[in-house]
Amino acid sequence: MARIYPFRALRYDPARVHMEDVVTQPYDKITPTMQDRYYAASPYNLVRVILGKHLAGDTEENNVYTRAAETLKDWRKEHILVEEAEPALYGYSQTYTVPHSDEVRERRGFIALGHLYDYADKVVYRHEQTFPKHKSDRMSLFKATRAYCEQIYMLYSDPAFTAEKLIFGTKGPNGFDDNPADLAITDEYGVVHKVWKLTDPTLINLIVTAMADKKLIIADGHHRYETSVAYAKERSAQLKLPLNQPADEDEKLPSNHLPSPPFAEAAMMMTFVNMDAPGITILPTHRVVHGIENFSSPDFITKASYYFDIKELDSPDTSILAGIDKTAFIAVTIDGSYLLTAKQDVIDAALQDIPARQRNLEVVQLHRIVLDKLLGLDQETITRLGSVSYIREAAEAISMVTEGDSNIAFLIKPITLEQLKEVSFAGDVMPQKSTDFYPKLLSGLAIYALD
Template sequence: MARIYPFRALRYNSSQVRLADVVTQPYDKISPALQQAYYQRSPYNLVRIILGLPELFDQPGDAASDIYARAAGDFASWRRNGILAQENEPSIFAYAQRFAVPSTAGDGEPETLVERRGLIALGHLHDYADGVVFRHEQTLAKPKSDRLNLLRTTRAHFGQLFMLYSDPANTIESLIFTDGAAPEMEVTDDYGVLHRVWRISDPAVIRLVTAEMADRKLIIADGHHRYETALAYAREHAPETMATPHESSPTALPAPPWPEAAAMMTFVNMDSDGLVILPTHRVVHSLAHFDAAVFFDQAKHAFELKQLDTNDTSALLAQLGADRADTTSFLAITTGGATLLTLKPEISSAALAALSPRQQQLDVVRLHTLVLEELLGLTPEDIRQQTHLRYLRDADEAMAQVRTGQADIAFLVRPITLEQLREVAFAGEVMPQKSTDFYPKLLSGLTIYALD
């Protein structure tokens, strides 16, 4: 069962700071330019904690003078000085995001304005083997090490994990959203997304919501690295013996068995409107002796090749999107231009044969198996460690890195569908790293869960 809990959130004090100056995108979506912009907005911007800049006299390995120590120091100082204030009572939060859907097909269609709704609460950290929380993609080694260092020094969760649940009747949303109620927090982010948050402290409503969530299974949409980091930290701090719970009052609100056993999450109904998945493109760099002509000659065995006569990103994505949905297609970008690769139907691979039928049909799986590994020679460990490989949402940026010599070849892909994700996750399987990119992201810093 999915256990969720209300919590006494830390929140930015609106009398001391302006919310737009201090909240951020999730750490892994903060570019160097955005990081600098956040630094300039406020001395209390959350980037200084979740993605601090190194300083001149930092000593490698010196725990007293590194980004994690500064993050912990800033966090403690902001709490002492009232920049961050803690709620008096346990609460959950209704969270709505209104946004224009970015075009991924370059079709020139006007952007559609939609709203995605969710619930912010603590969620119990379950082992995957429990059959409650399901992942859908592999993780990378470096981000988990970084996030664990930050969690150990600050002992707080600053952003929410993005979790999906199924609720065709929309019961939970109907409990937490009230028409006409003014939000307690409202902010527009760097991408024009309007974020609004309502606090819910009514114990009766909280108990109804926790009871409704109890029989749900959860899929991690965004935050696999942070989920696995939090789970590892929970294991580190699990008590050797659990205290016998006292007779609880019928009116008592649920709470984690120990503070580290839960993390802050936003729960979104996968049966409601507003779920948008964008593609994450692959950029391959620093290969020894890469030769585009040799690559395409080898690719002819498995793929039909079609040289495209445009370098316009929108036109290229439109052609990729127009290709048959029942075929595997992606664009290969080299200094010589763009080539559409479409898998020949008769092609088989021993590596693909080892995967389930549902995995074998995924474009991103075929790209990793047949191209990145078999043609370009990247090993699974290379991919886990991000050796020779970058992941980019922006197709223009991926193409620019090839044109400017920062990359050897880029692959533009179509997005995974929600149904594909759901089937893979509930089957207990995983796709390659960075297979999905849910848009928009959940803002970090709206609420904070402090373990102490």
Template sequence: MARIYPFRALRYDTSKVKMEDVVTQPYDKITPAMQQAYYDRSKYNLIRVILGKREPDDTDAFAPDAASTPQHNVYTRAAESLTSWRKKAILREEAEPALYGYSQTYTVPGTDEVRERRGFIALGQLYDYADKVVYRHEQTFPKHKSDRLALFKATRAYCEQIYMLYSDPAFTAEKLIFDNGSQADLSITDEYDVVHRVWRLTDPHLINLIVTAMADKKLIIADGHHRYETSVTYMKERAAELGQAAAATTTDEDDESPSNRAEEPHSLLPKPAFPEAAMMMTFVNMDAPGITILPTHRVLFGLKDFNTQAFLARAEEFFEITPVATPDLEPLRTSAGVAFIAVTADGNHLLTAKPEAMAKTLADLGVSPRQAALDVVQLHTIVLERLLDLTHESIAGVENIRYLREATEAVEQVRTGSADIAFLIRPVTLDQLRDISLSGDVMPQKSTDFFPKLLSGLAIYALD
């Protein structure tokens, strides 16, 4: 069962800071230029916690002797910033445990269509994937998880949310949260012109209705695989120290986390057995309108002796190859079956998969039928690994590959010589993601790009 919990969030005091100046995009979507802009925006911007600048004399948090050596690095500075802001009451702890309604109104990139995505922020119990409560949809990068674990341990706080999908055709939570006429207590616009609104929900009866409505749900990670898996690791470490089951739930008042302390009548609300047993999440109903998935294009660089004609000759075994005048996405929108656009310094080509050749090779490689039907799986398995001779390990290590949202940026990197070849692809559909996840399969890294991202800094879950 999916257990969710209200919590006493740390939130910025809007009488002391302007929210637009202190919130950020998720850490893995922040470029160096964005990082600097966030630093310049405010000395209280959350960037100093979630993705601080490295300094020349930083110690190595992962060195063998790190535990016995005084540390000064991005992780210690993150902890110092968070502690300082709490002492100054820049961040204040809420008086009551709450859930938080969260809506995002945005224009779909490349169109004039305006959508609203609705959900709510709460703590979610952490589970192993084997428990079949939480499901992943894509693979992760090992080095990102070690970085997040070091940050979590240093700060003892979760500053960013996991984006979770669930299914509820009756829209139970949405009706309880958004159909009662209440006004949002926060509304801000981010750098992508997305309007974010937050509703603070403290009524114990309402909270328990939502908790009950979510109890039978299966959860699919949309964004935040690295943070989720890192949080599970941290939970297990803490459970071992405490000598108790990780998935236990309590309603007593012994919880050591200030984010979970409660007074009557809130003491009857559910709480995780210990702070690390849960993570802050935003829950979004995938049966509701408003969800947008964008493609993530692949750019390859540093390929040894790359030659366009040699690549196309090899690709003919698996693809019909058609030259296209311009590297735009329109041919993909009208192509039946799996297709990509390959952009090189020598021109642009539409690659349309030959179903028979693909099916046989993918089956021989042990790729499941569900995965074999996906554009991104055929791109990684056939094109990247077989035709371009990249290894699974080099792709996981991000050695010769970049992942970009904007097709124009991918094309520009090829045109300027900083990349050998770019592959423009179509997005995975929500139905494909659901089928892959619930079947226990996973897609390659960066297979989806949900838009817009959840803002970091709207609420913080303090572990102590």
């Protein structure tokens, strides 16, 4: 069962800061340019905690993690960050325009603490691979700050829209909210983020009950989730407290009692979004390969023709992919652009070691056939050399090749929600950055302080 908890969040005091100047995109989406911009925006911008700058004179006693902890401590002393007076859940909506279209969508969910489970417990499911370096970095930050400043983006299924109706009212799931929010922020991408604080114990317990039978899929935040689970296990052993037993399991409690984790580290801050509601957008993440010596696009196309039907294109227009019902993607080289459509029987024979449900996914064929077999870039090599860049915008990926900075770009279709569910609930994982959920959850709306 999925256990969720209200919490007394640390939140920025809007009377002390301009909220647009202190919130950020998630840490793994912050480029060096964005980092500099956030630093300049406000001395209280959250980037100083979640992705501070490494300095030349860093030591074991004074480094990016210790500075993050001191910064958070100072902001609490100065009441820039203030702890809420009572436990709450937080309704959260994001209104946005789908990239490269005029379509406006609203994605609704809520922020709460979510209990941390091993994948083996079959409550929380992943869909992407993770890597030790990223988890080590987040573990150092969590231990230093004793705070979770960002949310895990969790998906669940509820065709009845129970939580949405409790939080946003009985208005249909396709409607836009009219109730005044406690907080409204427009980010640098024009996305409007709104937050509603919910403190009524009866309402909270109804939402807790509604979520109790749900299975969860991590949409964004795999590294943070797995790091949090490892931290919870470590603290469970130190405190001699069981991780998977609710603190109040055997007690007779009044109806207005609010649940809490058995110890602080047993839960992590999450945003829960219903997969059955409208508003979810998954974008493709294109791949750009660089650093291959003596790369020859004619040689590549010759090798690729064993696995794919090849068609030369006048231009690398990704819109043609939408009209192809087979597995297909576009390869962009300095010599031209090509549509690669899978010869599925050949692909199936080459990928006998993975489940059939993954063999027809573009991102899997791209990594296992193209990057690995044709270019000699298995996952270990990619991680070690950093020879693959992951790019949201097709135009940027194309320009990296046409300007001579990279060898070849691969433009792909987005993973669908149904494909994600099938892979996740089967216990499989896809390559890193197989999905790009848009928009991202804003960091700085709430903070879960462990102390």
